Amino acid sequence: MIGKRMRHIGRYHEIAVSLLRHGFGMIVDELGFSSFLSLPPRWRAEQGKKEGKTVGERLRLVLEELGPTFVKLGQIASTRPDLIPAPIISELEKLQDQVPPFPFADVRRRVETELGGSLETLFRSFDETPLAAASLGQVHRAVLPSGQAVAVKVQRPHIAARVETDLEILQDLAVLAERRLDWAATYQLSEIVDELARSLRQELDYTVEARHAERFAQQFADDSSVYVPKVFWDYTTKTVLTMEYVEGMKLGELERLKANGHSLKTIAERLAEATFKQMFEHGFFHGDPHPGNVFVLDDGTLSFIDFGLMGRLRPHVKHHLSSLIIALMRQNTDGVLGAIYGLGIVPDGVDEGKLRDDLDELREKYYGVPLGEISLGEAVEDLLSVAFR
Template sequence: MVGKRMRHMSRYRDIAIALIRHGFGIVVEEIGFAQFLSLPQKILFNTKEKDGKTIGERIRLVLQELGPTFVKLGQIASTRPDLLPEEIIRELEKLQDQVPPFSFEEVRNIVQQELGADLTQIFRQFADVPLAAASIGQVHQAILHSGEKVAVKIQRPNIANIIETDLEILQDLATLAERRLEWAAQYQICDMVDEFSRSLRAELDYTIEARNAEKISNQFKNDPGIHIPKVFWEYSTKKVLTMEYVEGIKFNELERLKQNGYNLKKLADRLAKAVFQQIFVEGFFHGDPHPGNVLVLPGEVIAFIDFGMVGRLNPEIKYHFSSLVIALMNQSTDG
């Protein structure tokens, strides 16, 4: 680990300075971070406690400053109200879809290199401004020569190397935290980082995401109320994913849904049943269902998008989990 620390010393320092800049110098001190970086004591407690920002805001700013890996970590944490207070969750939710895009020239180069042809040979039209920019890649709308509208996700340049470095550092910091901080050991931070690392590494291979989408699509092939975008395999690789373009309203945009005449009760019922189908029946489910990944289409149709992160339950766990939910519904303490 000492060798890795030396190799990534600059990145360790970036992380420490970001924490200190936003008022978390005490964290740097407590996990022994400052010692091997030889940071002067006087800068550790140059906190921002009096700048009017909440803890949640300062955490969000640290994650934004540190880039894609940490933004992704914050996005996942934003779906865990069981672990974090509401005011921090609200701030972390702002991390979704707020990542600066990379240039269209880089997009063109990656697509052409991955698909082995000029952009104009593959697509009739290709928007140079992305629909959305996320922590690992960004999405552009395009039209195939067949006339089909598609969404093309392109992986950020050199993102795999950046993420690997950050994951190594996060695993080291988690180990330090568990050794020195009682709460970190209690929450099993190392296990959390290991699980996060596995999920994030899987997201770097878009063919895994495509297979996830098709597997979930098969669960709903006879359900017209749930829509999963089609994968265009001939235009997809590990770094480029081409899927059917889906346009809808985010599930949490209640006012827009009401204005467009959608039946909210029907939508809630349909979403709940779709989630139960994935978890309790199939044991294979969408693992990142934040509002940006669940859209409402005409006819109260619900569309799931972005299948980079999924969850699995083996038959035994699925059975016990189902039994737990049934016991809760029946208010059965013994159950």
């Protein structure tokens, strides 16, 4: 482990300095890195950095500063209210991939190497300007020889090696933190980091995303309100993913949707129905359904894209979540209490009397709300914030 730290000492230094800069110097000191990395006194780096900023805000700034691996891990963590406290999730949800596109020469090299031919023979056309660029890859519109329009996701050069280095460092830091910090041991930090790392490693394999898309499509095979773009396997590898290109309006383009005659109420109902079907019928759900990843087609059909991050619910979790929603709607505090104990989101030593009082207060928020209008994520966040008060 010492050898690994010395090999990546520059990156350890960058991480420690960023933590210092944003008010986490005590953690750096307690991990023993101030002396190991010959860092300046903590108070100089921390001066004034905590004022007016919450822990979540400062953590978000650290992740943004440290680059793609950390931003992506933060985005994955923001979808896990079962692992991360609600106030921190609200900040992590603000994380965005703010990265420039990589050169088209690298795109060409990757696609031609992976697919075994020149762009000119593989595609009728291939747009040089990407539709979108993110931390792990970017997407280009292209047309197959058949005339089929497709979206081609191409992985960034060398990103897998950089991500792996960062993940090794984070897993090392998590184990070290559990030995030295009580809170890290209590929350089993290394297990959280390991789970997030597994998700990120999966996102680097585009064949996994392709299989996710096909499984998701099967779930909605008999539902005309949801459409999933087709995967083109002959044009897909671990670092190149080719899927059908869909024309539509992004879910977040509210004014444009209204101007084109779409009912926002109908769209919201369809999205809620699709969400509940994913969660409670199949237990396999889209892990990143932000407005940029859901399109509304001309006929009002919803089309999901980007299946790199998916979630799964085990049967007992589905059972307790459904019980939770029903109990909230019925204002049944005992039912809510039983469900959250079943989900394992009540910390040890909680004052059950106070918890019950807080739940009585929370249930008023959901009284009389139709099932289709309940945000499952928000409900779980509300309950977590109550449980950890």
